[in-house]
Amino acid sequence: MSDLEEFQAQTKEWLAQNCPPAMRKPLRSEADACWGGKDFEFTCPDQKLWLERMGAKGWTAPQWPREYGGGGLSHEEAKILKQEMAAINARSPLLSFGIWMLGPALLKYGSEEQKLHYLPPIVRGEVRWCQGYSEPNAGSDLASLQTRCEDKGEYFEVTGQKVWTSYADKSDWIFCLVRTDRDAPKHNGISFILFDMHSEGVSTKPITLISGKSPFCETFFDSVKVPKENLVGTLNKGWDIAKYLLTHERAMIGDAGGGLFGNRSIGQLAVDSLGTDAQGRLNDSALRADLAGAEIDGWAFLLTMERMKDEAKAGPKTAQGMGARSSMLKYYGTELNKRRYELMMASKGMGALEWEGEASQDGELPRAWLRTKANSIEGGTSEVQLNIISKRILGLPGA
Amino acid sequence: MALVLNEEEEMLRDSAKGFLKDKAPVSALRALRDNGDALGYSRELWAQMADMGWAGILVPEEYGGIDFGMVGAGLICEEMGRNLTASPFLSTAIMAVTALRTGSDEQKQKYLPAIAAGKSVIALAIDESVKHDPAQTAMTASAHGNGYRLNGEKAYIIDGFDADALIVAARTSGEIGDESGVSLFIVPRETSGLSQSRTVLLDSRNYAAAKFEDVDVAGDALIGTLDGGWAVLQDVLHVGRAGLAAELLGASQQSFEMTVDYLKERKQFGAIVGSFQGLQHRAAHLYSELELVKSASLSALQAFATMPAMAGAASALAKAKAGEVAILTANEAVQMHGGIGMTDEFDIGLYMKRVRAAQELLGDYAFHADILARLRGF
Numbered sequence: 187m188s189d190l191e192e193f194q195a196q197t198k199e200w201l202a203q204n205c206p207p208a209m210r211k212p213l214r215s216e217a218d219a220c221w222g223g224k225d226f227e228f229t230c231p232d233q234k235l236w237l238e239r240m241g242a243k244g245w246t247a248p249q250w251p252r253e254y255g256g257g258g259l260s261h262e263e264a265k266i267l268k269q270e271m272a273a274i275n276a277r278s279p280l281l282s283f284g285i286w287m288l289g290p291a292l293l294k295y296g297s298e299e300q301k302l303h304y305l306p307p308i309v310r311g312e313v314r315w316c317q318g319y320s321e322p323n324a325g326s327d328l329a330s331l332q333t334r335c336e337d338k339g340e341y342f343e344v345t346g347q348k349v350w351t352s353y354a355d356k357s358d359w360i361f362c363l364v365r366t367d368r369d370a371p372k373h374n375g376i377s378f379i380l381f382d383m384h385s386e387g388v389s390t391k392p393i394t395l396i397s398g399k400s401p402f403c404e405t406f407f408d409s410v411k412v413p414k415e416n417l418v419g420t421l422n423k424g425w426d427i428a429k430y431l432l433t434h435e436r437a438m439i440g441d442a443g444g445g446l447f448g449n450r451s452i453g454q455l456a457v458d459s460l461g462t463d464a465q466g467r468l469n470d471s472a473l474r475a476d477l478a479g480a481e482i483d484g485w486a487f488l489l490t491m492e493r494m495k496d497e498a499k500a501g502p503k504t505a506q507g508m509g510a511r512s513s514m515l516k517y518y519g520t521e522l523n524k525r526r527y528e529l530m531m532a533s534k535g536m537g538a539l540e541w542e543g544e545a546s547q548d549g550e551l552p553r554a555w556l557r558t559k560a561n562s563i564e565g566g567t568s569e570v571q572l573n574i575i576s577k578r579i580l581g582l583p584g585a
Numbered sequence: 586m587a588l589v590l591n592e593e594e595e596m597l598r599d600s601a602k603g604f605l606k607d608k609a610p611v612s613a614l615r616a617l618r619d620n621g622d623a624l625g626y627s628r629e630l631w632a633q634m635a636d637m638g639w640a641g642i643l644v645p646e647e648y649g650g651i652d653f654g655m656v657g658a659g660l661i662c663e664e665m666g667r668n669l670t671a672s673p674f675l676s677t678a679i680m681a682v683t684a685l686r687t688g689s690d691e692q693k694q695k696y697l698p699a700i701a702a703g704k705s706v707i708a709l710a711i712d713e714s715v716k717h718d719p720a721q722t723a724m725t726a727s728a729h730g731n732g733y734r735l736n737g738e739k740a741y742i743i744d745g746f747d748a749d750a751l752i753v754a755a756r757t758s759g760e761i762g763d764e765s766g767v768s769l770f771i772v773p774r775e776t777s778g779l780s781q782s783r784t785v786l787l788d789s790r791n792y793a794a795a796k797f798e799d800v801d802v803a804g805d806a807l808i809g810t811l812d813g814g815w816a817v818l819q820d821v822l823h824v825g826r827a828g829l830a831a832e833l834l835g836a837s838q839q840s841f842e843m844t845v846d847y848l849k850e851r852k853q854f855g856a857i858v859g860s861f862q863g864l865q866h867r868a869a870h871l872y873s874e875l876e877l878v879k880s881a882s883l884s885a886l887q888a889f890a891t892m893p894a895m896a897g898a899a900s901a902l903a904k905a906k907a908g909e910v911a912i913l914t915a916n917e918a919v920q921m922h923g924g925i926g927m928t929d930e931f932d933i934g935l936y937m938k939r940v941r942a943a944q945e946l947l948g949d950y951a952f953h954a955d956i957l958a959r960l961r962g963f
Contacts, residue, residue, distance in 0.1 A: 514872065575869035582865050583857050
């Protein structure tokens with residue numbers, strides 16, 4: 187037996203013994219998921235147990251080094267873990283901006299002390315992080331952000347406002363882009379700092395979206411004191427980290443586009459609703475063709491994510507090259523996800539419109555459908571991604 | 586299996602790239618067309634490809650081939666797509682060889698070494714109407730003496746004109762529309778009662794129509810089992826579709842790159858037109874679509890060796906996506922070139938014609954979308 191086969195056998199066995207029954211169902215929505223953090227209310231004891239077991243093995247962050255609490259797995263081993271989890275329908279034990287975004291930034295730019303201090307609690311799901319990027323006047327043009335951070339000698343003082351901060355009201359800490367040099371060109375005066383959301387002067391206000399839900403907040407900082415050791419990387423060089431992180435965010439949002447597939451095709455969901463003809467074909471040939479098109483693109487998109495990971499593994503690509511390719515994944519994945527939800531809405535007809543009531547679990551589908559409309563806005567709009575592809579990959583000139 | 590090429594495959598691709606660019610560029614196709622070449626490809630070029638091992642790329646070593654596998658064959662198709670190279674590679678080296686590999690030892694001995702040596706071109710006669718649908722096979726073969734008697738007509742046979750032999754799908758039992766009851770026969774060109782004519786399509790390649798009037802063949806002309814040809818036919822179609830998908834990818838990439846280059850040169854309103862966001866976003870979208878085609882194509886080519894049970898679905902996916910994106914690319918390429926893209930002198934139009942044909946061959950987008958929808962339970 188090769189090492190990988192042995193790893194696979196052991197993983198299968200461990201999962202069989204340790205993944206609680208309630209955690210072997212696909213997630214229905216973000217609300218169903220475990221986000222961890224000091225104030226997180228687990229939906230059931232199995233959810234807590236699953237997080238603890240996976241966190242202890244470091245498998246919530248399978249490829250992070252062991253010394254920072256991660257699983258220390260190779261690319262191939264991580265792939266096997268993912269496959270074996272999928273095989274028993276095991277859901278992700280932890281959704282976490284700490285794992286998706288802050289972790290990669292700290293691993294690349296953080297000091298050894300910062301890595302040892304911040305990463306292990308992220309792996310265990312003990313600290314929930316949010317991301318302080320967008321501001322009221324800095325959306326697609328993120329680098330024009332104005333939140334001020336002044337050096338007060340003993341500490342930094344942060345004053346300003348962020349917007350679209352995901353789950354700011356539920357998070358313990360924030361990683362935040364702030365302006366530390368107001369006279370420098372806009373990309374050169376930004377720094378990347380970390381602070382406690384319970385600090386004096388921090389307040390949050392949830393924003394109610396068209397879905398009726400509030401995953402985002404406005405976040406206000408009024409003379410918040412931040413210890414100086416909470417600066418990550420070099421002062422005024424935060425934009426490099428931001429760019430690096432955005433590539434992770436884009437890959438992640440793109441991933442969600444392909445990743446929340448579950449085992450049933452959207453075509454089968456349509457069959458549940460509309461039935462089939464004598465040959466077993468969906469009773470709506472035009473819708474069937476559209477569904478098949480989305481399936482084809484969904485499948486090809488998943489393969490593309492695989493290929494890009496495999497290529498990154500096989501040969502070192504320039505950071506810029508990978509960054510630009512993540513724009514492609516972000517663009518395509520989010521547009522695809524919007525398409526899939528449009529088709530799910532069409533498949534359920536009037537039934538898809540129920541907003542309150544048990545049959546629809548209080549409008550789970552239409553609310554999720556509305557949520558997808560933000561996919562192609564958050565993390566850089568589709569148009570921004572197309573600009574990046576044009577310039578960085580195709581080499582087309584600026585206007 | 587990682588979706589990347591290994592070292593051997595990369596070497597093969599590089600050598601194909603160099604060879605085809607040198608020996609079989611777009612100008613070679615243009616010359617075949619302008620001279621009204623009866624064959625639609627160059628026998629001399631095919632002999633050179635055979636010398637490089639390409640004709641025997643799927644032929645087992647004991648029969649004179651190199652048995653490199655479908656990834657290598659697909660890479661050659663991709664480079665042929667880039668150069669619009671005309672050759673019997675798809676029909677003979679990919680499809681006929683796949684059929685004959687399932688044949689008897691005698692059949693293998695008789696045909697495979699000749700194919701690998703570049704001395705024999707063998708085409709698949711499957712379609713009978715304007716849309717690919719092999720279950721609709723109406724041509725019949727019935728027991729006659731010690732062999733079979735074939736009657737019917739075949740159309741749009743890829744590289745069929747002047748081929749040394751045709752592999753024919755004929756109905757030996759069942760009804761039109763049935764998958765069972767189809768059998769495969771190999772029929773040499775000179776057989777009495779077989780007549781054929783060249784069909785000239787917009788892509789200037791070799792296609793033929795064939796008429797079978799009481800064509801008698803011996804018992805050893807049957808490939809595989811009587812009434813059981815469907816499974817072999819599926820294998821043949823799967824490799825053919827994966828090969829076409831790779832060719833479509835190559836053609837799309839080439840026309841896309843030509844278009845992006847043009848966007849960087851052409852000036853209007855005092856600016857490089859590639860600086861206009863209206864064009865940039867369309868180019869960036871095309872880039873994204875092509876990335877999906879690359880993944881689907883490579884995954885299909887790998888599947889024949891690594892996941893044979895998935896090869897049918899993977900080649901359907903690749904053919905559907907590659908055909909769709911090739912048409913989009915061709916349309917966008919002409920539009921973004923503007924007036925020059927409409928001229929015969931400029932190559933873009935030749936790409937548009939070839940991909941139009943290649944996306945239709947062996948099943949178009951809707952055909953494969955239907956296969957995949959059924960697989961996915963709707």
